[in-house]
Amino acid sequence: MQEHNRAKVLAAARDELAERGFRDAKIDQIAERAELTRGAVYSNFPSKRALYFAVLAQEAARTSGSRYPPTARTATDALGDFARAWMARLPLAGEDRRSASRLGRDLLPEIVSDERVNQPFSQLTCLSAILLGLCLEQLPSSKRTASRMVQVAEIALTTLHGAGQLAAAAPGFGEPFAVVRACEQLAELDLDDTWQPAHLPHISPARPTDQPWTPPALTDALRDEPAHLDDDGVLAVLGLHRLAAIEEALRAAPPTAAVTAVLVTSNPGELGPLVRLIVTDLRNSLRAAVAPSAWPRLQIIHDESGDLAAAAGVPAVSDATETAVRIHDGRITARADGYGACHAAASA
Template sequence: MVRLTRAQQQERTRAAVLAAAREEFAERGYADAKVDRIAERAELTRGAVYSNFPSKRALYLAVLVDSIEHTAAAEPPSPPGLAAALSAFARVWLERLPLTGDTPAGGKLQLRSLAGVFDDEPGRTALAQLTRLEALLLALALEPRAPHHTRRVRLAELVLTLLNGAGHLADAAPGFGDPFDVTLACEHLAGLDLADTWNPPHLPYVSPARPVQDAWEPPARLPDQITAHPAGFDADGVIAVLGSGRLEAAEEAVRAARPGDRITVAVVTSDPAELGRLVRLRIGDLTGCLRRVFAPDAWPGLRLVLDDHADIASAIGIPDIDDTTEAAVRIRAGKIVARAAGRGAAHAAATAG
């Protein structure tokens, strides 16, 4: 008889809970699913479920995260041009739409619907910030295809608005709307002149980063959510630690970066089980689409790391984190040479001398 190690047993238990939860959510939906029934399906105790997932919401998010980690194989990169890229991205994104014959609960799971899951202020704030970060990531992939490589964040926001609107309609009224029409509409959005500029009014008033000469001991490599490869922390550049309520500040580092800088955003949260999984779900979903549409050399140059255990935050000397955390450092020649904290910290570190 083969004895399982404690870690192996825990992984087996977790897999059983996820499989049972997937069945329960697919049959009954999030609102009507019960943890007791999930435990019964998995032939485990209620306590065993809660020892792996602290809430039904955390368990639902874990099921969705697990589903995006088994995405389809990469497709050939889309042809050059902004319109072609938007068309290809829309086609991949719209694959999640439920079919007319799907059950309501099964369709929501297929759609990765969060309707009714986050109705509290921290969750709504995180979702708003995540949507801004998603738009930035999509824009960074589109901008090399745009004339003069101009900013395309407003275009990305409009595309995501259209696609998410199609998703919400498919959730509420299955079968309504034609995905081919939505794809064509996204393609035509490339021709809009949205007069997109980058000029946040608060940035001229941000305090400069503080010059330092501190030792830099990078944490163990964590996966980069964009490339799915380990993220290295030894290159010169900027590391910004942002709470789930301040993710929009990522663009402040990106736009202020110097040629050759590596920009890394480490996302932290006070609630890894729920808000942390929400970040992992939404970013994993978006970057999974990007990897299927764009060739690797066109992926966003930003490095994005989910710092669930605050390893990066601790390494750069941030003692306390919460969802409003905003701090950044500049790394040069293996040392921390500038520090900034508070609103505008990412911009301050990126522009530090």
């Protein structure tokens, strides 16, 4: 019954939000559309914003990405295809204001309006840039000399988010294909982007341990397939203020080691849907741009219940959590906590 009511609320909210926009949408009207009480809406979603994020996440999940396998063979082509997939979901100038592509027009203004959402969104965008940059690093570029491409990815995402805001605020402004071509050229910029964090030499080593590892069965949100949590490697439990730290694990772990990011938050009802939205949007755009063989070895787990974190020995989580463990032969063999934990566990 709970899942049935949740589905009714989401469907009703989608219609209300498409018709009125986020600010003018009313919970009472959503309840009436769903033929439920106001209390039934709030029993499924703690706030109107959480419901809005959940509607956008559901819409993103319905879009599986490109129907055709990516063909890019260079970083330039891949970044162009990524930008093209991103721009394709933006509303057109003459499009019906109730269309699915217009649902997201209030997303960034709503994020900007609340500091409690700013930092998680910033870190989710950092995570997106890290993964896009790592994909681009696997592809050749004619002019680039630096090995790291995360800064290029950051500039591309800045450009695309700006284009999205203008598509909502000034329909018809600019030429989408020009934005795509501009993003393509970013892949050839030499930004002297190197991986040399000043704090890494000062990180304390991971502590040896020997504990059983019995993770629950969960889904890798990056690929939308069952996660391989029994594989040897590094598992990092990261609060939404610490997501960028996963690059430390990806850079330091041996080439054959699996790397898993377990995303946790002290406010899963409100922020969980936002996390799902951003990861799903990233997955859809990557599918259109980069062959799976060039994707990073990272798995992403949405751990809103905290069950996987508890299995890793982290019973209490917050948005500042950073704990990493090393998995080997079904055992936890090393552990690190706090700033630099991802690097320490990956280097153990």
